[in-house]
Amino acid sequence: MLDLFKNKQDDFLPDVTEEQLNDEKVIEEIWKLKEKLADQLVILGHHYQQDDVIQFADITGDSLKLAREAAKLDKKYILFCGVHFMAETADMLSSEEQVVILPDLNAGCSMADMANREQIDKAWAWLNQHTEDKIVPVTYINCDAHLKAFVGDNDGSICTSSNAEKIIEWALSRGQKLMFFPDQHLGRNTCFKMGIPLEEMVVYNPNMQYGGLTPEQVKNAKVILWYGYCSVHQGFTVEHIQALRKDSPETKIIVHPECNFDVWKNADDAGSTSYIIDAIEKAPAGSKIAVGTEINLVNRLNAKYPDKNITSLSPYQCLCTTMYRVRPRWLLSSLRAIDRSHPINVIKVPKDIAASGLKALDRMLDIS
Ligand code: SF4
Numbered sequence: 001m002l003d004l005f006k007n008k009q010d011d012f013l014p015d016v017t018e019e020q021l022n023d024e025k026v027i028e029e030i031w032k033l034k035e036k037l038a039d040q041l042v043i044l045g046h047h048y049q050q051d052d053v054i055q056f057a058d059i060t061g062d063s064l065k066l067a068r069e070a071a072k073l074d075k076k077y078i079l080f081c082g083v084h085f086m087a088e089t090a091d092m093l094s095s096e097e098q099v100v101i102l103p104d105l106n107a108g109c110s111m112a113d114m115a116n117r118e119q120i121d122k123a124w125a126w127l128n129q130h131t132e133d134k135i136v137p138v139t140y141i142n143c144d145a146h147l148k149a150f151v152g153d154n155d156g157s158i159c160t161s162s163n164a165e166k167i168i169e170w171a172l173s174r175g176q177k178l179m180f181f182p183d184q185h186l187g188r189n190t191c192f193k194m195g196i197p198l199e200e201m202v203v204y205n206p207n208m209q210y211g212g213l214t215p216e217q218v219k220n221a222k223v224i225l226w227y228g229y230c231s232v233h234q235g236f237t238v239e240h241i242q243a244l245r246k247d248s249p250e251t252k253i254i255v256h257p258e259c260n261f262d263v264w265k266n267a268d269d270a271g272s273t274s275y276i277i278d279a280i281e282k283a284p285a286g287s288k289i290a291v292g293t294e295i296n297l298v299n300r301l302n303a304k305y306p307d308k309n310i311t312s313l314s315p316y317q318c319l320c321t322t323m324y325r326v327r328p329r330w331l332l333s334s335l336r337a338i339d340r341s342h343p344i345n346v347i348k349v350p351k352d353i354a355a356s357g358l359k360a361l362d363r364m365l366d367i368s
Contacts, residue, residue, distance in 0.1 A: 029332055030335060031056075040075055041077045042059065042075040042078055043331075044070055044090070045057025045060045046086060047062060047273050048294040048297055052327075062160070062272070062273050062274060063086040063141060064160055067093045077099050077101060078090055078100045078101065079331070079334055081103060082107070083109045083323060084102060085112045085144060085145070087101070087102040091348060091354070092145065092354045100346065101346055101347070102347050103331050103333075103334045104327070107326050108322050110231045111183055111229060114226070115144075115182035117144070117146035117149075117150060119206040123204055123206065124154070124179070131177065131219055135224070136156055136171035136175040137155075137179045138158070138168060138181075139151050139156070139180075139182070139360075140180075140186055142230075143182050148357035148360050148361065149354075150356075153356045157171065157363045158357075158361055160364075161256065161257050161271075162368075164190040164257070168187075172222075177221065184226055184227060184229060185230075185233070185257065189265075189270070200222040200223060201222070201224075202225070207227070212227075229258070230258040232294055232318050233260075233292065233318070236255060236263050236318065240263075240315070241263065250288055252289050253269070254267060254271070254290075255270050255313065256272070257272070277297075280301050287308045289311075290312065294323075
């Protein structure tokens with residue numbers, strides 16, 4: 001076996017050479033084990049997964065939809081082909097008896113990694129020292145479970161890219177200021193759409209002393225955004241939009257709200273992955289649409305609608321490299337381990353954290 005694959009999963013890895021790793025042998029065994037374990041297993045595939053993984057998914061969708069649907073099923077094992085925070089959410093929503101597995105523990109999220117609980121606690125204390133106003137914290141669902149617990153314990157809420165507007169409206173009806181993390185772009189774009197001017201928003205950068213803000217700035221701000229972003233969606237630029245407008249003015253541009261403000265503002269339309277999928281489905285035959293989101297989803301939509309021309313807004317591959325870590329061979333090692341009743345890469349959120357995070361999730365579901 002190659003050194004590359006010497007890790008904790010060794011016992012369950014396919015005994016094949018590198019060239020064979022994606023070949024029929026691996027795929028064939030996954031199909032066999034999936035069928036054998038069908039009564040106790042559900043495989044979830046996030047939209048941004050590659051086709052060679054998504055082909056095995058019983059359910060595809062965004063992270064919240066996947067977690068909620070799996071929790072409703074009478075399946076002991078939930079194999080989440082996504083990234084770490086998604087598997088945590090699935091664990092929080094599932095029953096005690098269900099076991100959530102992430103095929104590769106290295107599949108994290110660069111945005112989620114930009115805010116940890118210690119940084120949030122420090123920022124929260126400092127911000128509250130410099131304002132009498134009530135600050136309501138809202139976290140994007142793309143974050144560590146400890147941040148979900150934070151908003152649960154501090155009268156805040158979680159949001160998704162689909163319901164961010166509703167949740168922010170709720171937050172600002174309960175306090176004078178909003179603290180939004182970890183994605184500054186979703187926060188800024190949504191607040192701007194709601195009529196809050198950019199001058200009333202500041203960015204707290206955890207890598208700078210006092211977040212890089214003065215007490216005066218905190219006092220005057222309505223919205224405090226966290227310095228976090230999705231590295232994939234930062235790949236789309238205004239230059240891409242300008243080039244496309246010049247070369248193909250009939251092409252409609254639709255982007256995800258994790259894109260930066262200028263891209264979001266110059267696009268024809270913007271929305272969550274579900275919104276984008278829906279908009280493409282409803283577009284008339286012959287439509288040309290350039291999409292500012294992860295490339296696997298864009299390519300899949302283009303294949304699904306051969307009568308439409310669906311392309312990426314960027315000429316470069318805007319690929320989520322952490323999602324990309326989930327490969328068929330890790331899926332196979334997870335399935336082999338389940339088959340031997342010895343699951344590996346189990347994601348378990350500590351009970352107290354899960355309880356606080358669930359408060360925030362329930363709040364979000366109530367509001368939206
Ligand atoms: S696309 Fe961006 S936000 Fe989504 S998992 Fe990848 S890095 Fe994280």
